[in-house]
Amino acid sequence: xxxxxxxxxxxxxxxxxxxxxxxxxxxxxxxxxxxxxxxxxxxxxxxxxxxxxxxxxxxxxxxxxxxxxxxxxxxxxxxxxxxxxxxxxxxxxxxxxxxxxxxxxxxxxxxxxxxxxxxxxxxxxxxxxxxxxxxxxxxxxxxxxxxxxxxxxx
Numbered sequence: 001x002x003x004x005x006x007x008x009x010x011x012x013x014x015x016x017x018x019x020x021x022x023x024x025x026x027x028x029x030x031x032x033x034x035x036x037x038x039x040x041x042x043x044x045x046x047x048x049x050x051x052x053x054x055x056x057x058x059x060x061x062x063x064x065x066x067x068x069x070x071x072x073x074x075x076x077x078x079x080x081x082x083x084x085x086x087x088x089x090x091x092x093x094x095x096x097x098x099x100x101x102x103x104x105x106x107x108x109x110x111x112x113x114x115x116x117x118x119x120x121x122x123x124x125x126x127x128x129x130x131x132x133x134x135x136x137x138x139x140x141x142x143x144x145x146x147x148x149x150x151x152x153x154x
Contacts, residue, residue: 009103011110014059014071016051019043021068022059029093033127060110062094062103070094072107079121087115089124108140125151 014022023043030039049056062070073090089111094104115122123145126133 009062009064009069009098009101011060011062011106014050014061016047018059018061018068019046019050021061022046022071022073025068025071025093025095026073026091028095029091032093032096033130057090060107062098062107064098069098070103070107072111074111076118076120079123082121085118085120087111087118087120087122089122092124104136105140108137 020043023041023046026041027036027039030036050059057073057075059071059073061068070093072092075088075090077086077088078084079086092104092107094107112122114120126137
């Protein structure tokens with residue numbers, strides 16, 4: 001379902017045909033965070049993991065006309081300690097040219113609505129030095145849940 005947001009912008013669930021645009025936006029986010037060297041996904045990997053019978057992730061796409069200008073990726077999970085369903089936001093990004101219009105907030109509100117619809121918590125991480133993002137989430141009423149947590153990978 002697509003929803004008009006004003007400024008000629010719409011938000012809708014991403015479809016397989018959107019993979020090239022999503023990869024471009026994911027690359028823009030990685031570059032914006034000076035982490036392009038960690039970006040290893042491909043269009044093929046995004047198609048395989050995000051579409052079909054059992055997608056591992058989902059995405060919302062912001063569009064102005066036919067141009068993708070932002071996105072949010074997320075997955076469903078479960079938090080054993082709180083015995084709660086959870087929507088885990090992976091990325092939230094709005095192209096620099098469209099920031100300050102409330103579009104990131106619209107993405108967050110749409111994700112919050114999805115969480116409420118399935119009685120789930122909404123969870124995400126932010127780099128500690130990303131003051132702008134932290135202020136943004138605080139304006140939305142979000143609170144830090146865990147401080148000092150390290151992510152480990154093998």
